[in-house]
Each structure stands twice: as structure tokens, then as C-alpha cells.
Amino acid sequence: MLLFSIFGEPVTHSISPRLHNNAMCDLKINGCYVRQAITEPSMLIPTFHAMQLDGANVTVPHKEVAFAQCDEVRGIAQNIGAVNTLVKEKNKVIGYNTDAEGFYKAIASFGEMQNALILGAGGTAKAIAIILRQYGIKTHILNRSTSRLDFFKEQGFACTTWENFEIKPYDLIINTTSAGLKDISLPCPELLLETLFSQAKYAFDVIYNQSTPFLTKAHHLGLTCKDGKEMLLYQAVLAFDLFFHQRFTLNTIEASMRKAFEY
Ligand SMILES: NC(=O)c1ccc[n+]([C@@H]2O[C@H](COP(=O)([O-])OP(=O)(O)OC[C@H]3O[C@@H](n4cnc5c(N)ncnc54)[C@H](OP(=O)(O)O)[C@@H]3O)[C@@H](O)[C@H]2O)c1
Structure with a gap:
């Protein structure tokens, strides 16, 4: 066996x-x-x-x-x-x-996209950033602290903390943090997230089997949403x-x- x-x-x-x-x-x-x-x-x-x-x-x-x-x-x-x-x-x-390709297959149902913003800078963010770049989607990483941004800097990704982030439009916003998993927090300041969503088309949360505050907000603002189940x-x-x-x-x-x- x-x-x-x-x-x-x-x-x-x-x-x-x-x-x-x-x-x-x-x-x-x-x-x-x-x-x-x-x-x-x-x-x-x-x-x-x-x-x-x-x-x-x-x-x-x-x-x-x-x-x-x-x-x-x-x-x-x-x-x-x-x-x-x-x-x-x-x-x-x-x-x-297989997380990286699994993520990409999960967003296959989304339409055309040019760029993406990843919230969080842990292991899952690494997999997603690398696969998005492989498929030609320009990706920025936004994290609450600097400590985990080194990997992304070394790989040549644009990456910032909330403090030095300049808002611009992104087609896809991805939550890779555990904010909303066991609490009702958002992965970045609310006003920042609302501005990002108002200019975006798609929202993806790696958390599955529950509607996080991140996805609930994206849904209310009319974005096409997906949780982490298909990933x-x-x-x-x-x-x-x-x-x-x-x-x-x-x-x-x-x-x-x-x-x-x-x-
Ligand atoms: N759906 C799937 O198939 C799938 C696959 C893999 C992982 N996941 C899920 O992905 C999640 C993340 O996993 P990981 O291994 O990447 O975790 P990780 O390595 O611990 O990274 C977590 C990241 O989230 C940030 N963060 C954590 N709590 C936050 C909060 N309340 N507000 C803002 N930022 C916060 C951390 O910021 P700091 O650097 O400032 O600490 C860090 O950058 C887990 O929930 C995991 O279950 C799902």
C-alpha cells in the first residue's frame, strides 16, 4: 500500500x-x-x-x-x-x-489583468508573486512591516510598507495575510483598502471556507471575488x-x- x-x-x-x-x-x-x-x-x-x-x-x-x-x-x-x-x-x-500554479489556476476564471497587488509578505506571497511574474503580470508587494520584504527586493519586485506606499490602480488585489482568519481585521488600513478596491476589478483571499472582512468589502464594492478554496x-x-x-x-x-x- x-x-x-x-x-x-x-x-x-x-x-x-x-x-x-x-x-x-x-x-x-x-x-x-x-x-x-x-x-x-x-x-x-x-x-x-x-x-x-x-x-x-x-x-x-x-x-x-x-x-x-x-x-x-x-x-x-x-x-x-x-x-x-x-x-x-x-x-x-x-x-x-504546487501552491504557485494552484493559485494561478484558481484565478484563471478572472478576465484580463495587467497588474496585481499582494497584501502580506510571507511564504504564500512569495509563491504568488513568482507565478504572477512568470505569467507576465506586474506585481507589487505591500506589507505592514519591512522585515519580510528582503526576499522580494532581492528578486526585483516593487515592495513597500503601508507608510511609503503610493496608491495607483491595480487590477487584482490579493490578501495573503491571516487578517480575518480568526478575527474581523482587514489586511491593511480601511481607507487604503477602499481606495484600492475602487480602482480594481478582482479580489482574491487565500483564506478559504469563510467570508473574511477583506472579501466582504470587495464584494460590496462590486469586485469579482474568490476565496482560497480553488487554490x-x-x-x-x-x-x-x-x-x-x-x-x-x-x-x-x-x-x-x-x-x-x-x-
Ligand atoms: N488556499 C490555499 O491553498 C493556501 C495555500 C497556502 C497558504 N494559505 C493561507 O495563507 C495564509 C498565509 O500563510 P503564510 O504561510 O504566507 O503566512 P506567513 O508566512 O505567516 O505570512 C503572513 C504575512 O501576513 C502578514 N500579516 C499577518 N497578520 C496580519 C494582520 N493582522 N494584518 C496585516 N498583515 C498581517 C505578516 O506581516 P508581518 O511580516 O508584518 O508579520 C506576513 O507578511 C494562511 O492563512 C494560510 O493558511 C492558503
Whole structure:
């Protein structure tokens, strides 16, 4: 039997096991996907080997650690500096990032856009900034503090804090902060956000399964909105595709995983 796991802290809320187990069941694969909390970051890859896993996903807060610890990093993860998918290949652990492409697939239903503004500067912001640039969308990063902006400066992105930000129109505004996850806060000052929304077409929040104050405001101001559910779905579809070495079409995997959202 093949064995997969989600690694993170916490992992009890993760719906990755539901998505992957449903797809394996549907596609008649003899496999199982479990949850494993990792409290000590240095134990990530040793735990992968100890559990004799065939693959794993990595969530908050271990994506950067996973990047540093795996034997080889492939694809866009090399630019992002974070991996969310680990695949066993012979005795090596190969790291990939499917969050980035998952995000891009999630915004495919939005229309034409020239530029985007990312609120927040954490690991998710890195993945989104790198993929938007790959697809030719000019991207600015806006964060409440300077400490995490170094990565973006080094990569040549325009990036600022709230204090030195000069407002201009952006087609897409993306919330990658956890503002609104467990409270009713906005990811940046309200007046600034309202001005940005009044000039934008689309709003995206990486938080899923709840309407954050960010998305509620965007919706009231007439923007086309999307939460992080489809990003979550597509990163899982792409991870499954890597786990099973392109054995199934992406549409087949997606159809199986979509059913899991309905439970
Ligand atoms: N839908 C999906 O598939 C998906 C995929 C990946 C991640 N996520 C979600 O994305 C979120 C962010 O993850 P991450 O790993 O990027 O987090 P992270 O590395 O901790 O970064 C968080 C960023 O948000 C900023 N921030 C936090 N709270 C804020 C607040 N109240 N107001 C303004 N800024 C705030 C931080 O600013 P400072 O630098 O000033 O601290 C930081 O830049 C999590 O909720 C995660 O679950 C969703």
C-alpha cells in the first residue's frame, strides 16, 4: 500500500487527507493519506523516511524548512524558496511547489489583468508573486512591516510598507495575510483598502471556507471575488499528479477531489 501524509503544525484542520483519500478511492489506488503534526522542524525529512512515505504535503510553518532539507528541489520551488510537496524518488526526497500554479489556476476564471497587488509578505506571497511574474503580470508587494520584504527586493519586485506606499490602480488585489482568519481585521488600513478596491476589478483571499472582512468589502464594492478554496483544490490536484507521476489527467483528479469538498 502507498502511504502519504500532510506535515505541519497544526494539521488537525487540514482537508488534504479528505481530498487525496477520496481521489485514491475513486481511482482504485491502494493507498492512504494521513496527518502528521511536526513540532520539531529538523524532524521533517527524518519523519518522512521513518514513516516510509511515498509522498507528503507540507503546510504552515514548515515550507521553507522542507525546501532546505529535501535532497533536490525542482521547478518553480527553486525560485520561491519553499516547497509544499515531497515525492520519494528511489531513496531521495524531491521537493516541489504546487501552491504557485494552484493559485494561478484558481484565478484563471478572472478576465484580463495587467497588474496585481499582494497584501502580506510571507511564504504564500512569495509563491504568488513568482507565478504572477512568470505569467507576465506586474506585481507589487505591500506589507505592514519591512522585515519580510528582503526576499522580494532581492528578486526585483516593487515592495513597500503601508507608510511609503503610493496608491495607483491595480487590477487584482490579493490578501495573503491571516487578517480575518480568526478575527474581523482587514489586511491593511480601511481607507487604503477602499481606495484600492475602487480602482480594481478582482479580489482574491487565500483564506478559504469563510467570508473574511477583506472579501466582504470587495464584494460590496462590486469586485469579482474568490476565496482560497480553488487554490487549495488545485495545489492538491497538482501534488497528486506528482505523487502518481502523471498517471491520470488533471481533469480526472480534479473531478474526484471536487466531490470531497461536497461532504
Ligand atoms: N488556499 C490555499 O491553498 C493556501 C495555500 C497556502 C497558504 N494559505 C493561507 O495563507 C495564509 C498565509 O500563510 P503564510 O504561510 O504566507 O503566512 P506567513 O508566512 O505567516 O505570512 C503572513 C504575512 O501576513 C502578514 N500579516 C499577518 N497578520 C496580519 C494582520 N493582522 N494584518 C496585516 N498583515 C498581517 C505578516 O506581516 P508581518 O511580516 O508584518 O508579520 C506576513 O507578511 C494562511 O492563512 C494560510 O493558511 C492558503
